Amino acid sequence: MEQYDRVTRIQAEWERERPDLDVSPQGVIGRLHRIGSHLSDRLCVVYRRHGLSEGEFEVLAALRRAGGPCERAPGELARFTMVTTGAMTKRLDRLEEAGLVTRRRAEGDGRGRTVTLTEAGRTLIDQAFTEHMQDERRLLEALTAEEAERLEALLATWLSRIEGT
Structure with missing residues (x-):
């Protein structure tokens, strides 16, 4: 049909x-x-x-997924979120100004930096991500569980072929 x-x-x-x-x-x-x-x-x-842009949410989520002290290098964050280092700097400036992340010199590398999620940042991303997952679940309710599973498999196959992974 x-x-x-x-x-x-x-x-x-x-x-x-x-x-x-x-x-x-x-x-x-x-x-x-x-x-x-x-x-x-x-x-x-x-x-x-939650007072965030999509890009800021992505940065906080990437830091939260890092586990442990929830920190990553700015270049690593840029790769995870697929933006330029310049765009990442702007995002980090806004997040640092809001008290959600801190930046410091990387240990053992005077030129490198490390970005760390603050306690306020962790609380915010945990709340936002919980709501985000509830919203994604609601969006998928338009499909049956079987349809969603088939679609996920097809999209995963297609994406891996496009990205060459």
């Missing part, structure tokens, strides 16, 4: 205007793009409720 949605309409218009092109990839890519946009909009509500 084919679903009729905005992407289906766009594909039909392109098929009418450019019958020489195969527009079938839009069925997957267009829908993923729209779903991604919806997900981002919904998930950012949680971040904003």
